[in-house]
Amino acid sequence: MTQSDREPTEGARRAGEGLFAPAPSDRSVLVVDNVFKTYGPVSVLDGVSLAVPKGAIHGLLGKNGAGKSTLSNVIAGFTRADAGSILLAGEDVSSLTLTARKKRGLHLLSQHSEIFEDLSIGENLLLPNLPRRRSLIDWGKLHRQASLLLESHAMQVSSRRRAGDLNASDRRRLAIIKAVAGDARLIILDEPTAGLAARERQHLLEWVEALTAGGTSFIYISHHNDEVRQLCSEYTVLRDGKVAASGAAGSLSADGMARLITGSDVKEFRREGQMAPKPPIVEISDLCFPGGGPVELTVGRGEIVGLVGLLGEGPQELLRTLGGLLPATSGRVLVDGRPARIDSPGHSLAAGIAYLTHDRIGEGHVASMSIAENLSLGNWPRRAGWMISRSSMLGRMRQARAAMDVVMDTPDQEIRKLSGGNQQKILLGRLLERNPAILLLDEPTIGVDVAAKEHIHRLIDDATRRGVAVLLIAQDPDEMQRLVDRVVVFSKGRIERSLSAEGLTADAIADARSLRKPMTERRTT
Amino acid sequence: MNGRKFLLDNVVWILIIVFSLLAGVLNPFFLSEGNLQNVLVQATTLGVLVLAVSFTLLIGEIDLSVIGNLVFSGMIGAYAMQEYGAHWTVAVAVTVLTGTLIGAVNGYFVSYMRMNSLIATLAMGLFLQGAVLGATQARTLVIADEGYGYIGSATIGTWPIMPVALFVIYLAAHVVLAYSAWGRNLYATGGNRRAAHAAGINVRRVRLSAFAAAGFLAGLAGFLYASYLGGVSVTVGSTTLLYAVAAPVIGGVSLLGGRGRVLGMLGGTLLITVIQTGLQLINVSAYYIQMIGGAMILLAIAVDAFRVRGEEQESV
Numbered sequence: 001m002t003q004s005d006r007e008p009t010e011g012a013r014r015a016g017e018g019l020f021a022p023a024p025s026d027r028s029v030l031v032v033d034n035v036f037k038t039y040g041p042v043s044v045l046d047g048v049s050l051a052v053p054k055g056a057i058h059g060l061l062g063k064n065g066a067g068k069s070t071l072s073n074v075i076a077g078f079t080r081a082d083a084g085s086i087l088l089a090g091e092d093v094s095s096l097t098l099t100a101r102k103k104r105g106l107h108l109l110s111q112h113s114e115i116f117e118d119l120s121i122g123e124n125l126l127l128p129n130l131p132r133r134r135s136l137i138d139w140g141k142l143h144r145q146a147s148l149l150l151e152s153h154a155m156q157v158s159s160r161r162r163a164g165d166l167n168a169s170d171r172r173r174l175a176i177i178k179a180v181a182g183d184a185r186l187i188i189l190d191e192p193t194a195g196l197a198a199r200e201r202q203h204l205l206e207w208v209e210a211l212t213a214g215g216t217s218f219i220y221i222s223h224h225n226d227e228v229r230q231l232c233s234e235y236t237v238l239r240d241g242k243v244a245a246s247g248a249a250g251s252l253s254a255d256g257m258a259r260l261i262t263g264s265d266v267k268e269f270r271r272e273g274q275m276a277p278k279p280p281i282v283e284i285s286d287l288c289f290p291g292g293g294p295v296e297l298t299v300g301r302g303e304i305v306g307l308v309g310l311l312g313e314g315p316q317e318l319l320r321t322l323g324g325l326l327p328a329t330s331g332r333v334l335v336d337g338r339p340a341r342i343d344s345p346g347h348s349l350a351a352g353i354a355y356l357t358h359d360r361i362g363e364g365h366v367a368s369m370s371i372a373e374n375l376s377l378g379n380w381p382r383r384a385g386w387m388i389s390r391s392s393m394l395g396r397m398r399q400a401r402a403a404m405d406v407v408m409d410t411p412d413q414e415i416r417k418l419s420g421g422n423q424q425k426i427l428l429g430r431l432l433e434r435n436p437a438i439l440l441l442d443e444p445t446i447g448v449d450v451a452a453k454e455h456i457h458r459l460i461d462d463a464t465r466r467g468v469a470v471l472l473i474a475q476d477p478d479e480m481q482r483l484v485d486r487v488v489v490f491s492k493g494r495i496e497r498s499l500s501a502e503g504l505t506a507d508a509i510a511d512a513r514s515l516r517k518p519m520t521e522r523r524t525t
Numbered sequence: 526m527n528g529r530k531f532l533l534d535n536v537v538w539i540l541i542i543v544f545s546l547l548a549g550v551l552n553p554f555f556l557s558e559g560n561l562q563n564v565l566v567q568a569t570t571l572g573v574l575v576l577a578v579s580f581t582l583l584i585g586e587i588d589l590s591v592i593g594n595l596v597f598s599g600m601i602g603a604y605a606m607q608e609y610g611a612h613w614t615v616a617v618a619v620t621v622l623t624g625t626l627i628g629a630v631n632g633y634f635v636s637y638m639r640m641n642s643l644i645a646t647l648a649m650g651l652f653l654q655g656a657v658l659g660a661t662q663a664r665t666l667v668i669a670d671e672g673y674g675y676i677g678s679a680t681i682g683t684w685p686i687m688p689v690a691l692f693v694i695y696l697a698a699h700v701v702l703a704y705s706a707w708g709r710n711l712y713a714t715g716g717n718r719r720a721a722h723a724a725g726i727n728v729r730r731v732r733l734s735a736f737a738a739a740g741f742l743a744g745l746a747g748f749l750y751a752s753y754l755g756g757v758s759v760t761v762g763s764t765t766l767l768y769a770v771a772a773p774v775i776g777g778v779s780l781l782g783g784r785g786r787v788l789g790m791l792g793g794t795l796l797i798t799v800i801q802t803g804l805q806l807i808n809v810s811a812y813y814i815q816m817i818g819g820a821m822i823l824l825a826i827a828v829d830a831f832r833v834r835g836e837e838q839e840s841v
Contacts, residue, residue, distance in 0.1 A: 325723065346725040355723065363723050366716035368783045369709075377713055378724030380706040388706050430724065 027053045028087075029217045030075070030106075030186045035084030037070055037241075039419070042449055044070045045081065046241040052186060052234075057209070057218040059228035059235035059249055061261050063478065065450040067241040068221050072188045075219070076108035077101040089185060105185035109175050109192070117164025122146030124163045125178050153177045154207065168311070169200045173207065180216055188219040193227065194475065197310060205231050223476060224510060225257045239263045240450060254507070262478070269457040270482045271304065278303050281469050282353075282438045287331030289321035292493025294331060299438060304460070304470040306480045308513050309490030315473050316358075317493070319440040322471075323355025324348035335437050346378070352437030356427060358446055358473070364427050365415045372397040372411035375426050379434060400429040405455060421452025428459060438469040445479065457483060477509035487512070536828045537776055537792030541799055544821075548803035555806050558683075564798050565688035570595075570750045572691050572794040574769040575776075576698050577742035579790050582773055583702075584715040584735045585782025586635055586642035590627065591743040592766045593653030598623035599747035599757040600657050603666040606673065613672035620751075621744040627653065628740015632733035642736075650766070657759045665758040668751055677752030690749060694742075699787040711735055715782025764815065768797050775825040796825065 030052040037045040045067050052058040062068045074081045077098035085094045093101050116124055122143045123130065131141040146159035155173055157166070166174060172192050179187050189208070193201040201224075208218065209231060222228055228235055229249055236246040237260045245260045252260075262268070278300030286294045292314040299305055307315035320326040322333065324345040333340045333353075340351035348355065357363040365374045372393050381392035397411045404425040408418055415423055424444065431439060444460065445453040460483065464470060474480040480487070487499040489512045499512065532539065549556035574591050581588040602620030605611040611619065631649055634640040668674060679686050702708040713721040714731045722728045751757045776793030778785030800821045804814045 323723070344725075344727070345723050346727055349725040357723060362717075363719040366713045366720050366783065368716040369712060373709060373713075378721070378726045380709065382706055386705050386707065388704060388709060390704075 029054045029089055030219075031087040032071070032075060033085045033087065035071070035074055035081045035086070037074060037079070037081050042419075042451075044241050044449075045074065048084075048238065048241070048243055050236045050243070050246065052217050052219060054185075054217055055212045055215050056234065057212060057220050057232045059232035060219050060221045060238065061225070061228060061235060061257070062238035062244075063261060063450070063476065065445075065448065065453055066238040066261075068238055069190070070241075071238065072108050072190060072219070072221065076106060076188060078108070102182070105183050107179040107182075107184050107186070108188040108190065109172070109179065110190045115163050115166075115171055115174060117162070119163055120160050121150070121157065121163050121166070121174060122159035124174060125149055125159070125181060149177055149181050153180070154210075169196050169204050172204065176208070176211070180211060180214070184216050186217045186219065188221070190221045191223065192220075193222065193224065194311075201227070223478075225254055225261070225507075229254070229257070237261055258506070268482060269454045269461070271457075271461050271485075281336055281467070283334040284322070285332050285334075287318070287321065287333065288329045289317055289326055289331075290329070291317040292490070293329070295493075295495055297488065297495065299469040299471065301467045301469060302464040303486065304464055304472055304484050306472050306474070306484035306487040306509070307490060308480070308487050308509055310513060314490035314493040314495075316442060318490075319355060319442050319471060319473065322348065322353055322438075323440050324353075325355065349378070349434055349436070352435075353440065354431035354434055354436035354438070355440040356431060356442060356444055358443035360420070360423060360427065360447070365423055367416040368414060370412045371406075371408055371415045371418065371426060374415045375400055375430050375433070377430060379430070396433060400426070400433075404429055404459060419449065419452070421448040421456070424448050424452065424456060425459070428456065432459075432463060436468060438471065439463060440471050442473045443475065444472070445474070453479075477506040477513070480509055481506040489513075533828070533831070534777070535792075537789060537796050537825070540825060540828075541792065541796050544796070544799055544803060548799070548807055551807040555803055560802065560806070562683075562685055562688075564795070564802050565691070566685050566753070567802060568794050568798040569687045569691040570746050570753065571765065571768060571772070571798060572791065573694055573742050573746040573749060574765070575772040575790050575794045576694065576787075577739040577746065578769050579773040579778050579785060580711070580735050580739045580742065581642065581646075582715075582778050582780060583711045583782060583785055584732055585718070585780075586732070586735070587770070587780075588628070588631060588646045588736060588739045588743075589643065589766060589770070590631060590646040590650035590653060591739065591746070591769060592761055592763075593650035593657075594624050594627050594740055594743035595747040595750060596657045596757060596759055596761055597627065597653040597747075598744040599751040600660065600666060602673075602748060603668050603751065603757045606668065606670055607666070613670045616670070616673060617748050620748045621741060624744015624747060625737055625741040628743065629733065629737040631740065632736030635736060636729045636732035654759060657757075661757075661759060663759060665756045667756040669755075673748075674752050674755055676749065677755070687749070687753060694745070695787060695791055698790075702787055707731070707734070712783055715779075715784075717783070764818075768801075771822045771826075772797050775822065775829065777829060793825075797822070 028051040032048060032050045035045050035048045048067070048071055050058065060068055060071070070079070073079045075086055077096060081094065085092050087093070088101070088104055088106055091104070093104060093106065125146045126142060131138045131145060143159045150157060150159060155170070155177065157170065163174065176187065193204055196204065205227060212218070220228065220232055229252065232249040234247065235249045237244045239261070244263060280298045281301045282299045284295055284297045286296065288294050291312060295318055307318065309315045317326060321328050322342055324342050324347055328342060333342055335352045340353060341347040342351065342353065345355065361367070366377065375397055376393050381389045381396065383389040394411055400406065401408070406422050406425050408422060415426060428444070439460070441460065445456050448456065460470060472480065472483060481504055485501050487501070487504065487509060488495045489497050489499065499508065545556065554560055574595065577591045578588055598620045601623045602616040605616045605619045606613065627649070631646050634645045635642045676690055677687055702711070710721065710726050710731045713724070713726060714728050718728055772793030773785060773790050774780060774793070775796055776785070776789030776791070778789060800818055804817055809817060
């Protein structure tokens with residue numbers, strides 16, 4: 001920001017051929033020029049260009065599946081673009097490996113920052129180049145260097161402490177300092193404030209802003225439009241893999257930005273409000289569990305209730321407890337008036353409570369088994385009591401494939417060969433096969449392309465029309481707003497308040513999550 | 526590409542053929558009917574042990590107590606006849622039941638007490654073999670019962686019937702692993718334990734039952750071995766355990782769990798038996814047999830690693 005303006009040079013003109021490139025100058029640390037990327041038949045990046053000047057923070061906006069993650073991965077070198085180029089300080093790095101780009105100062109810090117929890121903060125900062133004396137690690141020097149780094153970035157914590165003991169926002173700071181210390185030119189921050197409380201978020205934002213004084217540039221990805229307006233000088237909005245808009249961030253209103261992100265022409269699924277009270281099907285009373293409670297919540301037949309709250313504040317834990325994955329310490333759950341046993345997933349499923357994990361790979365499917373087997377996992381259609389009836393299993397598969405539009409070759413294919421969206425449909429199908437009374441959906445569209453996302457929304461809505469109740473967690477406030485009939489807000493493991501869907505906006509949900517002054521209180525009748 | 530995949534998937538059988546031909550050139554007797562019978566008889570006990578180990582490998586664990594289990598349950602069966610005058614059928618049932626119980630104890634240790642299977646079953650194996658050593662004072666228990674020894678010694682024409690037991694057991698194992706709900710639960714638990722649990726499978730029970738099944742098979746191997754030898758001896762070759770672990774891996778069973786076919790387990794068993802008998806027949810000095818056997822197993826595993834690597838690249 002302190003750079004003097006110079007005339008655009010030859011290199012910059014060459015890079016500026018992309019359609020939307022906002023006339024990059026040689027101050028541009030990063031130039032993304034006309035990048036294309038397809039996964040199978042799906043075009044994820046469709047001619048994307050952007051430029052980031054030195055010391056600037058560039059906001060990258062878009063819905064889930066708009067291409068933000070793919071673009072960051074292409075820039076950082078996790079995947080190669082099909083066409084187009086990435087220039088870092090004038091050098092084409094498109095064909096370089098991830099490590100080579102890191103060496104040149106290009107970093108991507110994802111939400112789950114790579115921290116070695118069992119190593120000290122000092123080691124985390126200086127790896128892989130720990131100071132040595134005669135080939136052994138020089139611990140004194142290591143901690144002196146690390147302390148200096150921490151001090152100069154306003155982080156008051158001992159470098160000898162275990163990194164795993166840091167809280168969420170300090171972990172992110174640690175990852176950023178590590179990158180900056182390695183002479184980072186450009187750091188991509190993927191939702192650095194996700195799951196942080198309002199005050200923490202503000203501190204982190206100011207802290208990041210201060211780093212730009214040293215000349216480091218950032219690409220800042222966030223669902224919070226207000227953060228982008230506050231922090232960024234310029235922005236780019238991605239929609240369906242294309243640059244939908246770009247420009248100076250200061251000139252945009254909150255509404256204008258939201259409209260750009262959604263795009264009025266996109267036919268999104270929006271659930272019709274279900275305001276009328278419905279007969280209760282699941283009654284939770286006095287439920288205590290690790291990390292929360294007591295919780296009182298009654299869910300009506302066919303109702304979708306959104307659970308809003310920060311990470312660790314209760315929503316995830318409540319769903320996992322009901323699903324039988326965390327032990328309830330006390331309380332009672334009635335399904336259709338009958339007490340439900342929720343001490344294991346098997347019992348929860350038998351009681352009509354079906355949990356869909358947010359961790360598809362770790363806890364969802366068995367990658368080495370076939371698609372058909374994953375659909376029937378834990379619920380085998382049996383013959384003679386102990387044999388699996390292959391014909392019934394394939395029958396289920398045919399039905400699910402038709403109902404959910406699963407794109408696949410054969411039912412005997414391993415499920416890991418499917419796209420994320422199709423895998424997720426199979427997991428949802430597995431639960432629906434059980435005819436549950438209630439679905440517990442923890443991020444049902446995580447890592448899923450736009451088309452599949454809309455399809456999954458529709459499947460959830462269809463299920464509620466058959467009387468299935470739903471508890472929903474979604475990080476994307478917009479997604480939640482389009483699906484829910486009602487929202488309950490968690491704080492410190494308890495339900496703090498309830499918001500009706502009438503007039504509920506995505507911003508109100510985002511505000512409620514970060515426990516800011518709720519704008520929705522004005523509406524209470 | 527597919528031809529290459531087919532070759533790599535069936536590399537065990539190719540190695541068996543190559544090695545047999547090689548051994549046959551060096552000593553024509555290797556390819557005779559008599560030696561083929563010998564190979565199959567040798568393969569029977571090992572093959573059942575290989576299945577036992579494989580059941581635990583499929584859930585991502587390991588059972589190293591199978592040899593200890595084999596001699597211990599064999600000894601209990603022998604005592605049942607010698608000391609209590611039990612009918613041989615009762616002795617067989619006692620042998621297999623003892624093996625199953627030992628397996629269930631292993632399973633309880635691993636599944637419910639969360640003990641490490643490698644160490645727990647290693648210790649169990651030492652304990653059992655030590656118990657047999659102490660109880661028999663290292664003497665061989667002779668079993669004279671004709672009924673008990675029938676499977677191990679009877680022939681149809683010139684052909685021994687022992688290999689029939691091998692193929693029947695493998696066929697049953699194939700049906701159970703490929704088509705039964707319990708078998709698929711083993712694969713699911715080994716492939717992704719958390720996902721299997723979340724899908725409503727009783728993972729603890731499945732894990733215990735895998736060890737119980739391994740124990741059942743070790744007990745069965747105990748009976749077959751005693752029937753063949755006409756007695757129980759504590760001096761089962763210590764290398765047999767290593768072969769019983771190496772064979773499934775050679776046959777494509779993943780040490781991480783969730784992957785492996787019964788046909789591959791059979792192939793691994795036969796390859797190791799062919800190598801062993803082949804080396805004896807081509808006049809390799811007895812002092813070098815173990816070394817060459819080890820090298821052959823290394824080669825087979827290297828080919829397997831190559832195969833797995835190829836698959837991983839495909840999935841990216």
